[in-house]
Every structure is written in structure tokens, then in C-alpha cells.
Amino acid sequence: MNKTLSLLGMAMRAGKLVTGDETVLKTIRQGNAKIVIVAADASDNTKKKYRDKCSSYNVKHIEALDRDSIGRAIGKAERVLVAVTDGGFAAGIERSLIQSSEVESID
Template identity: 60%
Template sequence: MMKNNWLSTLGLAMRAGKIVTGDDTVMKAVRSGEAKLVLLASDAAANAQKKYRDKCSFYNVPLIEQGSRFELGSAIGKVERVVLAVTDAGFANRIAQCQVKPAEVEGN
């Protein structure tokens, strides 16, 4: 099943220690250039969406908004997670390649 391939890759990245979670930790990774990709749950609050769109845009970090907070959490073996950062370029590229719909699509 191709749709969930990115979730499997997320799990692999977590086991490899290449995922940071939590608002403060992810924001620090974005600012420091450590984050190669940020994943934001599609059901994140509007202010969180705006904050991460703005920061990721400013620091030129790719942002993907896909999956629910429950999908993101279960993919990495945790309870729900609204935001994750991938700190490894290889994993970030693999996850980005699995995406079907671009994050810029709005209003559906």
C-alpha cells in the first residue's frame, strides 16, 4: 500500500534516532538548520499551522502537512503528535518522495 509508505519510513527514521518531536524541540531544529523536513498533522490548530508555515518558509525547511496527529504519533510509536522534524536528509527525501498531494493545497 503506497499511501502508508511514508508512515513506515517515519517509523524507520524514529528507530534510527532521526526524528525530533514536540513544539520547542522541532522549532529549535528548524532554527538551527538541523531539521531537513517538518511534518505537521493536517488536524493541527490554525495558529500552529501558521507558525510552522512561516518558520519553515523563513528558514527554507520543507514542510509537509499530511496525516492526522494520531497517524503521526502511531507511526513513531508514541501517542498523538502534531509536529515532527526529520533530521536526516536521506529519510527526509524518502518521505517527501512518498507524498502524493503537495502541502500548498488549501480550501478542500
């Protein structure tokens, strides 16, 4: 889990991570999102919205972590939603999440 959080922080500093509902949706629609992470403590509506959106645009979707740890990792207030736009960071984050047991679902 610590590796996942540090990768999120590095992606943020490298400018390869977007956050916020509208920005993440736009990134998915433009085909730039490599992986979308929805906090495990997000609302059911938010989880469903992004599960469906990622599915229709064929983007990897993970429900994991919590809003506090995501926010701390990227140096922001609580965050429920982030999209990684770099394939290398996305692959590393996915690998580290699969190795930990923090994942609720990966599509």
C-alpha cells in the same frame, strides 16, 4: 501513505526524527531540520507558525496525515509535529507523500 508512515517509524528508530513544539523549533533554528511535517488536523495557528518558521529558515514544510497516524507510526501518543533530520529519510518521505494524495500543502 503506509510507506510514509513506515519511513517515519524508521526515522524515529534511527534517531533521525524529533517531535514536540520546542524541540522542532530548536531543530529548525539550528539548521538541522530537513523536512517538517505538521498534521493536517493541527490548529490553524500551529500550521501558520510552522509555515512561517520553515519559510524563513528555508526548510521544507508539509501539512499531511493526522495526529493519530503520525503518533502510531513513531510509537508515541498523538503527534501534531515532527521534524526529520536526515536528508535520505526526508527525501523518501517527501516522495511517498507526493505520490499519495494525503498532502494539503508542501512549501
